[in-house]
Structures are given as structure tokens and as C-alpha cells.
Amino acid sequence: MNKRPRRLRYNAHIRGLVRETDLQVSDLIYPLFIIEGTNIKEEISSLKGVYRFSLDRLEEEIHEITALGIQYVLLFGIPEHKDNKGSEAYNDEGIVQKAIRKIKSITDSLYVITDVCMCEYTSHGHCGILDENGYVHNEKSLYYLGQVAVSHAKAGADMVAPSDMMDGRVGYMRKELDECGYTHVPIMSYSAKYASSYYGPFREAAGSTPAFGDRKTYQMDYANSNEALREVSLDIEEGADIVMVKPALAYLDIIRRVKDTFNVPIAAYNVSGEYAMLKLAVEAGLLDEQAVMETILSIKRAGADIIITYFAKDIAKKLKGMR
Numbered sequence: 191m192n193k194r195p196r197r198l199r200y201n202a203h204i205r206g207l208v209r210e211t212d213l214q215v216s217d218l219i220y221p222l223f224i225i226e227g228t229n230i231k232e233e234i235s236s237l238k239g240v241y242r243f244s245l246d247r248l249e250e251e252i253h254e255i256t257a258l259g260i261q262y263v264l265l266f267g268i269p270e271h272k273d274n275k276g277s278e279a280y281n282d283e284g285i286v287q288k289a290i291r292k293i294k295s296i297t298d299s300l301y302v303i304t305d306v307c308m309c310e311y312t313s314h315g316h317c318g319i320l321d322e323n324g325y326v327h328n329e330k331s332l333y334y335l336g337q338v339a340v341s342h343a344k345a346g347a348d349m350v351a352p353s354d355m356m357d358g359r360v361g362y363m364r365k366e367l368d369e370c371g372y373t374h375v376p377i378m379s380y381s382a383k384y385a386s387s388y389y390g391p392f393r394e395a396a397g398s399t400p401a402f403g404d405r406k407t408y409q410m411d412y413a414n415s416n417e418a419l420r421e422v423s424l425d426i427e428e429g430a431d432i433v434m435v436k437p438a439l440a441y442l443d444i445i446r447r448v449k450d451t452f453n454v455p456i457a458a459y460n461v462s463g464e465y466a467m468l469k470l471a472v473e474a475g476l477l478d479e480q481a482v483m484e485t486i487l488s489i490k491r492a493g494a495d496i497i498i499t500y501f502a503k504d505i506a507k508k509l510k511g512m513r
């Protein structure tokens with residue numbers, strides 16, 4: 191029989207003192223979708239409360255974000271033009287490059303991270319460049335991804351986050367960034383990225399559904415756990431400053447294993463499908479609002495230092511006592 195006293199749980203006040211984990215706004219990164227065009231602020235139907243902004247409507251959003259105390263954003267671009275080499279992705283006048291400069295002209299208190307990938311920019315919707323047979327070509331893709339990272343850094347990005355999952359891309363990007371004078375720009379690598387159903391709403395939001403096939407040749411099998419440790423280990427060797435597990439909720443065990451095995455900061459991406467499920471359940475009144483804090487805190491408790499989440503604004507409001 192366990193005779194341990196439970197006194198520490200009795201009083202609501204003392205719970206704060208003995209609480210093991212807490213969630214802070216400074217743990218959170220908020221994803222932002224930037225679209226070409228003018229006067230656009232359109233809600234993403236699959237991601238309630240999240241919008242696509244054109245550059246001229248970005249300012250109001252940036253002010254709202256900073257007023258809530260959010261300090262980190264992750265940019266995704268939706269270009270007008272796509273082609274088989276994804277050339278808008280590494281165009282210095284591309285949508286993300288312009289958005290970085292715009293944000294930096296509005297505020298210096300936001301840390302701007304960019305997603306580095308080809309899938310929003312290629313006509314075929316894959317994360318890399320294809321060979322003659324229609325397969326993603328790892329080596330060729332590295333060259334283009336390196337160009338993307340450098341062009342983001344050149345536009346003023348504070349950190350780059352490669353999400354493509356090509357082999358060797360972290361080392362390649364590190365070398366390219368260093369050679370171009372961006373030794374100070376860290377890399378947050380999407381290291382353990384699973385081929386997941388939970389990206390569905392995002393692909394609608396960013397228009398990046400593959401035109402054919404799937405991403406299983408370069409994203410991980412959801413049944414594997416040791417493989418995640420191998421991927422993380424390689425990325426660290428190649429120079430990743432932060433490693434990421436994605437998605438977060440169906441992979442809390444992976445976050446914990448990475449945390450217990452390595453000694454680097456860990457990010458977890460609470461992806462679009464995870465957000466959509468919970469948001470809809472709360473809106474329908476099936477769950478109360480605590481479900482959001484409880485769920486996002488579980489990612490921190492599992493071992494993540496950093497959480498990328500579409501709930502960042504909701505959580506910031508909650509922590510500020512605004513709701």
C-alpha cells in the first residue's frame with residue numbers, strides 16, 4: 191500500500207509551486223502563410239483561425255502577434271508561379287524573401303524562421319527535384335535546397351528549417367551558408383519527419399499536395415522509432431543546431447527517446463491535422479478549452495523544448511488571462 195501523503199495536491203495554490211512542467215509563450219513558434227497578390231487575408235478552411243496573408247496585409251498580423259508576446263514565426267510561401275525546378279523558392283524576389291524583408295521593416299522583435307522545401311514551388315508538388323524517370327533525385331535536390339537556404343539568409347532570415355528530408359541536406363546547407371557568409375544562421379532540421387496523414391490540412395493551405403505518388407520514399411514509416419534516432423544523430427553530425435520531431439502528438443514517445451538520447455534542443459511540430467482535430471472538437475463543445483493547454487503541454491512534458499503550433503495565439507491569450 192502506498193502511504194505517501196497527497197497533501198501537496200490538496201491546495202490549488204501549492205500546485206503552482208510543485209508543478210513540474212509549464213508552457214510559456216517563449217516556447218512557441220507560430221507558422222505564417224504568405225501568399226502572392228494584394229489585399230488578401232483569407233481564412234484557411236481546414237485550419238480555422240489561421241489565414242493566408244498577402245504582403246500588404248501582413249502588418250496588422252505582425253502587430254497582433256507581437257502584442258501577444260509571440261517572438262518566433264515560421265514562414266511558408268505560396269507562390270503564383272510553379273515550375274518543375276521550383277525556381278520561385280530561390281528567387282531573391284520570391285514571396286518568402288519579400289516577406290522576410292517586410293517583417294524586418296515592421297519590427298525587430300520577431301525572430302524569423304523559414305521553412306526550406308521545394309513542394310510549394312514545384313509543379314509536381316514534391317519536396318525535391320525529379321530525375322528523368324519521375325523519381326526525386328537526392329543529389330540534384332541538394333543543390334537547389336542550398337540555394338533556397340542561402341536566399342532566405344540573404345533576405346534576412348534568422349534561422350532556416352529544412353523540411354525536405356533529402357539525405358545530407360543539413361551538411362550541404364551548412365557548408366553553403368558558411369561559404370556565403372551566413373555562419374551565424376542556425377539550422378533547425380526536420381530530422382524525424384514521418385509520412386503522416388496529419389499534414390492533410392497543411393497541403394490544402396499551402397497548395398503542396400503531390401501531383402502524383404506520395405512522400406513515402408523520403409519521409410519515415412510511422413512504425414519506426416530506432417530509425418528516428420539514426421536520422422537525428424546524422425543531422426546533429428551534419429551540424430543541425432535544433433532537431434525536430436514531426437508530427438508531435440502521435441509521436442510523443444519519439445520526442446522522449448530523442449530527449450533521453452541526445453543533448454541538443456528539440457522542437458516538435460504540432461501539425462495541421464492535430465490542430466484541426468482539436469480545434470473542431472473544442473468549437474463543437476465536445477471538449478472544453480483546457481484540452482488545448484493539456485494537449486500542447488503534453489508535448490513539452492514529453493521532452494520538447496520548442497513547439498511549433500497553430501495554437502500559439504490561443505495559448506498566448508490564455509497565458510495573458512485574456513480568455
Ligand code: PBG
Pocket residue numbers: 305307309317353354388389390391392393405460461462463
Ligand atoms: C513541407 C512541409 C509540410 C509541413 C511542413 N513543411 C508538408 C509535408 O511535408 O507534406 C506540414 C505542416 C503541417 O501539417 O502543419 N515539406
Ligand code: ZN
Pocket residue numbers: 307308309310316317353354
Ligand atoms: Zn516539402
